[in-house]
Amino acid sequence: MPVNAPLLEVQNLCVSFATRGQMIPIVENISFSIGEQEILGLVGESGSGKSVTAMALMGLIDAPGVRITGMALFKGQDLLAMSGKQLRTLRGQEIAMIFQDPMTAFTPVYTIGWQIDEQLRVHQKLSRRQARARTVELLGEMGVPDPLNTANRYPHQLSGGLRQRAMIAMALSCNPSLLIADEPTTALDVTVQAQILDLMRNLRKTYGSSVLLITHDMGVVAETCDKTLVLYSGRVAETGTTQALFAHPQHPYTAALLASIPLMSGPRPERLPAIPGSPPQPLERPAGCAFAPRCTYSHATCLPAPPPAFHAINSHHKVACLLPMEGTPLPPRFSANTTATV
Incomplete structure (x- = not known):
């Protein structure tokens, strides 16, 4: 990778699905870059294409009739041109993902510890004993109380906040260069949200990771992100540094x-402004x-x-x-x- 090159550079990413006998674009010509130890916020309403973008980058869209074009250069290698075997080697090791709902992301029939152990044994080639010791250490670093016993519990036995911490521990187990966090604070109470955001901000300090943070919460972006990319109906509406975009938004x-x-201060409005209508369906x-x-x-x-x-x-x-x-x-x-x- 050339000196000063972005860790990830996405150029004209398009994702289309075959529907009603035609290809319907869900994501159109999205371009952005993420530098070393940088946090990029990807924001927009539900259905704007945020999760589809992340899944395409991770090579996790295997629906029949899907068409993905463009480039996604990660350390100089095009993710979109890689084979399934190459992506499996990369996922978890170099690029990790925190899914929106850890309850469905974890396998329900295996303990939390077993699932983190497996990733460490596959990618780090650790023994069973070494993997379990590292798992307990990671859970402790994520603020999980009594990590040794928590490792032996099943996903349904943990609260939403603990499951999310365990998911972050799994994502960080191999010290990935890039972490994709898909709405990591969804369905969590305000106190736990603040704790998770603190963990996200400390990732680059402790692990040197870059983060693609997907969210619909502009407050989360303001607190966490260096740059912001606003999506609307699968297209980029506005992009820039978070400070500039929040101080002087140019798109309505x-x-x-x-x-x-x-x-948080000043006179309290009787009613918050709302955007009329709803985002258009892809066909409309x-x-x-x-x-x-x-x-x-x-x-x-x-x-x-x-x-x-x-x-x-x-x-x-x-x-x-x-x-x-x-x-x-x-x-x-x-x-x-x-x-x-x-």
């Missing part, structure tokens, strides 16, 4: 997501900007094909919207909410 969708975060996606039917500022030029091209606000901030090019400012209340939230 990004601004609306930020406006929906409750303010407009030819132009997919957000146009829900956007207060859409006009005739937003709807025709092709979708708006990226406009560079600066070298670290880009947006797929016509408003910045037309010089149309976003509403002041969006900027006020954003500044207060950050």
Whole structure:
């Protein structure tokens, strides 16, 4: 890998599924990069393509009729061009994933310890005794109380927070260079969420890992991520450093997501702003900007094909919207909410 090259560089990733006799694009032309020890937030509403992007990178989409194109260079090697055997060697060892629901990600008929042991024995070639000692050590590092006994328990015997910690321990067992975390705080109470986020922030310090953090929670992104990529209906709406994107959102969708975060100070609004309507189904996606039917500022030029091209606000901030090019400012209340939230 060349000096200063990104750890992961994704170029024009497209994922399409065969439906009703035609190929329906779920993810279209997504590009981003993750540097060494960097945390990138991938955000958007449910159905925006976040998990599909992660599954495609991991080589975990094996549905009949799927078509995946583009490039995903990890340490100079294209993940999308690798064979199944090559990916199995890489998964767990170099790239690991924390799944959204650890209850379904763990095998229910084996103990937590057995499942972590297996990964260590396969990838690290440890003996049974060495693997179990490392498993107990990892669970302890993740803040699991009484890790020795916890290792002998089955997934259903643990709380949601403990299962998530065990999932993180498994993901980190081989010291991966890249960790993909798919909504790791979903369905957890606020206290446990804060603990999990602290673990995520400490990953790069302790293990030197880079993180692709998938979430719909803009507050989590503000606290955790160096860069942010906003997806809408399978396309990139806006991307940039988290600080710049939160302080000066350029896409109405990004601004609306930020406006929906409750303010922690100042006058309390009677009702939080909401985005009208819902994201389009893949078969009903407009030819132009997919957000146009829900956007207060859409006009005739937003709807025709092709979708708006990226406009560079600066070298670290880009947006797929016509408003910045037309010089149309976003509403002041969006900027006020954003500044207060950050």
